[in-house]
Amino acid sequence: MDLLGDHEENLAERLSKMVIENELEDPAIMRAVQTRPVLQPQPGSLNSSIWDGSEVLRRIRGPLLAQEMPAVSVLEYALPQRPPQGPEDDRDLSERALPRRSTSPIIGSPPVRAVPIGTPPKQVAVPSFNQQILCPKPVHVRPPMPPRYPAAYGERMSPNQLCSVPNSSLLGHPFPPSVPPVLSPLQRAQLLGGAQLQPGRMSPSQFARVPGFVGSPLAAMNPKLLQGRVGQMLPPAPGFRAFFSAPPPATPPPQQHPPGPGPHLQNLRSQAPMFRPDTTHLHPQHRRLLHQRQQQNRNQHRNLNGAGDRGSHRSSHQDHLRKDPYANLMLQREKDWVSKIQMMQLQSTDPYLDDFYYQNYFEKLEKLSAAEEMQGDGPKKERTKLITPQVAKLEHTYKPVQFEGSLGKLTVSSVNNPRKMIDAVVTSRSEDDETKEKQVRDKRRKTLVIIEKTYSLLLDVEDYERRYLLSLEEERPALMDERKHKICSMYENLRGKLPGQERPSDDHFVQIMCIRKGKRLVARILPFLSTEQAADILMTTARNLPFLIKKDAQDEVLPCLLSPFSLLLYHLPSVTVTSLLQQLMNLPQSAAAPAPFNPHLTAVLQNKFGLSLLLLLLSRGEDLQSSDPATESTQNNQWMEVMFMATRELLRIPQAALAKPISIPTNLVSLFSRYVDRQKLNLLETKLQLVQGIR
Amino acid sequence: MNYMPGTASLIEDIDKKHLVLLRDGRTLIGFLRSIDQFANLVLHQTVERIHVGRKYGDIPRGIFVVRGENVVLLGEIDLEKESDTPLQQVSIEEILEEQRVEQQARLEAERLKTQALKDRGLSIPRADTLDEY
Numbered sequence: 001m002d003l004l005g006d007h008e009e010n011l012a013e014r015l016s017k018m019v020i021e022n023e024l025e026d027p028a029i030m031r032a033v034q035t036r037p038v039l040q041p042q043p044g045s046l047n048s049s050i051w052d053g054s055e056v057l058r059r060i061r062g063p064l065l066a067q068e069m070p071a072v073s074v075l076e077y078a079l080p081q082r083p084p085q086g087p088e089d090d091r092d093l094s095e096r097a098l099p100r101r102s103t104s105p106i107i108g109s110p111p112v113r114a115v116p117i118g119t120p121p122k123q124v125a126v127p128s129f130n131q132q133i134l135c136p137k138p139v140h141v142r143p144p145m146p147p148r149y150p151a152a153y154g155e156r157m158s159p160n161q162l163c164s165v166p167n168s169s170l171l172g173h174p175f176p177p178s179v180p181p182v183l184s185p186l187q188r189a190q191l192l193g194g195a196q197l198q199p200g201r202m203s204p205s206q207f208a209r210v211p212g213f214v215g216s217p218l219a220a221m222n223p224k225l226l227q228g229r230v231g232q233m234l235p236p237a238p239g240f241r242a243f244f245s246a247p248p249p250a251t252p253p254p255q256q257h258p259p260g261p262g263p264h265l266q267n268l269r270s271q272a273p274m275f276r277p278d279t280t281h282l283h284p285q286h287r288r289l290l291h292q293r294q295q296q297n298r299n300q301h302r303n304l305n306g307a308g309d310r311g312s313h314r315s316s317h318q319d320h321l322r323k324d325p326y327a328n329l330m331l332q333r334e335k336d337w338v339s340k341i342q343m344m345q346l347q348s349t350d351p352y353l354d355d356f357y358y359q360n361y362f363e364k365l366e367k368l369s370a371a372e373e374m375q376g377d378g379p380k381k382e383r384t385k386l387i388t389p390q391v392a393k394l395e396h397t398y399k400p401v402q403f404e405g406s407l408g409k410l411t412v413s414s415v416n417n418p419r420k421m422i423d424a425v426v427t428s429r430s431e432d433d434e435t436k437e438k439q440v441r442d443k444r445r446k447t448l449v450i451i452e453k454t455y456s457l458l459l460d461v462e463d464y465e466r467r468y469l470l471s472l473e474e475e476r477p478a479l480m481d482e483r484k485h486k487i488c489s490m491y492e493n494l495r496g497k498l499p500g501q502e503r504p505s506d507d508h509f510v511q512i513m514c515i516r517k518g519k520r521l522v523a524r525i526l527p528f529l530s531t532e533q534a535a536d537i538l539m540t541t542a543r544n545l546p547f548l549i550k551k552d553a554q555d556e557v558l559p560c561l562l563s564p565f566s567l568l569l570y571h572l573p574s575v576t577v578t579s580l581l582q583q584l585m586n587l588p589q590s591a592a593a594p595a596p597f598n599p600h601l602t603a604v605l606q607n608k609f610g611l612s613l614l615l616l617l618l619s620r621g622e623d624l625q626s627s628d629p630a631t632e633s634t635q636n637n638q639w640m641e642v643m644f645m646a647t648r649e650l651l652r653i654p655q656a657a658l659a660k661p662i663s664i665p666t667n668l669v670s671l672f673s674r675y676v677d678r679q680k681l682n683l684l685e686t687k688l689q690l691v692q693g694i695r
Numbered sequence: 696m697n698y699m700p701g702t703a704s705l706i707e708d709i710d711k712k713h714l715v716l717l718r719d720g721r722t723l724i725g726f727l728r729s730i731d732q733f734a735n736l737v738l739h740q741t742v743e744r745i746h747v748g749r750k751y752g753d754i755p756r757g758i759f760v761v762r763g764e765n766v767v768l769l770g771e772i773d774l775e776k777e778s779d780t781p782l783q784q785v786s787i788e789e790i791l792e793e794q795r796v797e798q799q800a801r802l803e804a805e806r807l808k809t810q811a812l813k814d815r816g817l818s819i820p821r822a823d824t825l826d827e828y
Contacts, residue, residue: 326739327710330729335706339698341732346702 619665734763752790
C-alpha cells in the first residue's frame with residue numbers, strides 16, 4: 001500500500017502547515033516575496049520543498065531583477081489566517097472560503113481596502129513576456145496565476161470606483177443576498193443606464209489596483225489577456241470577497257476583444273466619479289453638466305470605436321495614457337478632492353461682492369455672445385461655464401473646546417478666537433500741543449477719511465439698481481429709502497454740514513476737491529444728486545476754480561468733471577447759467593482789480609477744464625437765450641455783461657496762453673456774432689478755432 | 696472631464712509632460728503625477744535642464760516633489776513638438792562647463808564694472824544680498 005507515496009504530497013502539506021519553516025509563510029511577516037517554482041512540490045524531492053526555506057530566500061534576489069522570473073506571489077499585509085500557498089496553486093483559490101471581514105456594506109463606511117491608500121502601484125511580473133520590473137522592491141500582488149490581467153489597463157481604481165463600475169461582478173455575484181453590494185439600488189440603476197460592458201469580460205472590479213506594464217509587448221498581449229480565463233482571477237484581498245467575487249470561470253467568446261481598452265478605459269474613467277457621495281457639494285446644475293459631458297464623451301468614444309478611427313489625436317493621446325504605466329497614480333478620488341477644495345474656495349454668499357470683476361466680465365461676455373446670436377443665426381458656441389456652488393451663509397458661533405469632567409476651560413488661541421496680545425490704548429492729543437503743520441496734516445487726513453466714507457456710500461448707492469432687481473416687492477421701498485438717505489449723507493459729506501450756519505463755507509468742499517480722489521468722487525456723485533444740490537456744487541467749483549486749477553496742476557483730473565457737469569447743464573435754467581458764468585468770471589469784480597484785467601477769468605481760460613467749462617456755459621446760455629426770447633431785462637443785462645467780459649478776455653489773451661478745450665460747442669459762432677463786430681469775430685474764430693476748416 | 700472651466704486648475708495637466716520653472720532658476724521637465732491644493736507637484740522621470748546660450752544639457756533626477764510656493768510657472772510640453780527646438784543638446788559635463796564659464800564671465804564683467812565705478816568715485820549699493828536670486 002503505497003499510501004505513503006500517494007500521500008507524500010499531503011504530508012508535505014500538513015507538515016508545512018504545522019511548522020512555519022518558511023519565513024515567508026509567517027503571518028507576522030509584513031512583506032515577503034516568494035518565487036513560485038520553489039514551492040511547487042516535486043515528486044521525490046519532498047524534503048526540498050519543506051525544508052528548503054533558506055534556499056528559497058537565497059533565490060529571491062536574483063530573479064527579481066532578471067527577466068525570466070516567473071510569477072511572483074506575495075503575501076498581504078498582516079492578514080491573519082492566510083493559508084499557505086503550497087501545492088494548491090493550480091487550484092482556483094476563489095473556491096476557498098476566506099474569513100469574513102466585519103465591515104458594513106452600507107454606503108458611507110469606507111469599503112475594505114486590503115492595501116492601504118498610500119501604497120505605491122503594484123506591478124505584477126508575468127512570465128511569458130518581456131517585462132521590466134520597474135522597482136526592485138517586492139510588490140503586493142495577489143495571484144500566482146498566469147496572466148489574466150488587462151495589462152495595458154493602467155487604471156487604478158479605488159474601491160469607490162470599483163463599486164460604481166457597471167456590470168461588475170458584484171452585481172451578479174453568487175454570494176447570498178444577505179451580503180448586499182455597496183451600491184444602493186438607485187445608484188446601480190443609474191449605472192446600469194450607462195455604458196454596458198461586454199459580458200464575461202474581465203471586469204476591473206476584481207482589482208483594487210490594477211498593475212500597469214511597460215512596453216510594447218503589452219499591446220500584443222491584450223487580446224490574449226482579455227480572452228483569457230476571466231474567472232480564474234483572484235480578487236486582490238480576502239476582504240473584498242464580501243463584495244466582489246470572481247465569477248466562476250467563464251470562457252468568453254474568442255472574438256471578444258473590443259477595439260482597444262482605451263474607450264473602455266475612458267468609459268470607466270468617466271463613469272467612475274458619477275454620483276458619488278462626495279460630489280454632493282457641487283451645485284446641482286454642475287453635477288448635471290458633468291453628467292452631460294460624460295455622456296458626450298462616451299458617445300464620442302463610441303463613435304470613435306465605430307469608425308475605427310485610429311489616427312485621430314484623441315486616440316493617440318489615449319495611446320500615450322494607455323502605455324504609460326504610471327498613469328493615474330493620482331486617483332480620481334484624489335483629483336476630486338483637490339477640485340473640491342478649489343471649489344470650496346470659490347463659495348460665496350455674495351458673488352458680486354467677492355468676485356466683482358469676474359462676474360462683470362462674464363456678464364459682458366454673455367451679452368456679447370447674445371448680441372452676436374441676435375445678429376446671425378449661427379451655431380451657438382457652447383462656452384463651458386464654471387458654476388460655483390452657492391452656499392447659504394451659516395452662522396458660526398465659536399464654542400471653545402471643553403472636556404467633560406475637567407475643571408476649567410482650555411485657553412486656546414485660534415483664528416476664530418484670537419487672544420488679545422497687545423493692549424493698545426488710543427490717546428487723543430490736545431489742541432495746544434499741536435503745531436500748525438500737524439494741524440494741517442490732521443485736517444488733510446480728516447478730509448481723506450471723509451472721502452473714503454463717502455466713497456463707500458457711493459459704491460452702495462451705485463449698487464442699488466442691481467439689488468433692486470434682485471429684491472422682492474416688499475423690500476423695494478425700504479431700499480429706495482436707504483438709497484435716498486445715503487445720497488443725502490453723501491451730499492452732506494461733500495459740503496460739510498455745519499449746523500447753525502446759513503451757508504456752509506466752501507472750505508470743506510474745496511479741501512475735498514484738492515485731492516485727486518475727491519474730484520473723481522464728485523464726478524461720480526453728481527448724477528445721483530438733485531438738480532439744486534448739483535448746481536450748488538457746480539457753483540462752488542466755479543467760484544473757486546482758479547484755486548482748484550492751481551492745485552490740480554499736477555494731477556490734471558479736473559476734466560473728468562466735465563461730462564457730469566455738461567449733463568447737468570441741460571437741466572439748469574438760464575438764471576443759474578448766468579450766475580454760474582458770473583461766478584466763473586468772478587463778477588462783480590472788486591474795485592481793486594482794474595476793469596480790463598480779470599485774473600480769475602484769465603486763469604480759467606488758461607486751463608483746459610476751465611475753458612471747456614466756459615465754452616459749455618456760453619453755449620448753453622446761447623441756447624437758452626435763443627430759445628426763450630422773453631427774458632427779463634435784468635437777466636439780459638447780466639447776460640450782456642457776461643458776454644462782454646468773456647469776449648474781451650478772449651480777445652485779449654494771446655493764443656499761445658489759451659488752453660485747448662476738450663470740446664467746442666457748435667453754436668459759439670452765432671453767439672459771438674451777436675456781440676462783436678466782424679473783425680473781432682474773425683479773430684475769435686481763429687483763436688478758438690471755432691470754424692471747422694481751420695483746424 | 697472638464698474640470699472647472701474658466702479657472703486655473705492643474706487637474707487636467709496630470710500625467711502630462713511639463714516644464715516647470717522654479718524660483719531658484721532651475722528648469723525641470725517631468726511628468727506631472729500628482730498635485731494638491733497648494734500646487735505642490737510630484738514630478739516623475741524628472742530631468743533638470745541647464746541652458747547656456749543655444750545649448751542645453753539634461754541631468755536626470757528621478758522623482759521630484761516640489762513645494763508649490765517655489766514654482767514660478769509651468770507649462771505643458773507637446774510631445775510631438777518637443778524635438779522641434781533650435782537648441783542643441785550636449786552632454787552634461789559640457790553644459791556644466793559652459794555654465795561655469797558663463798558664470799565666470801559674468802562675475803568678471805561685474806567686477807570690472809564696480810572697479811570702473813570706484814575709480815570714478817561712485818558706488819552702486821549691492822542689493823544682491825537682499826535679493827533672492
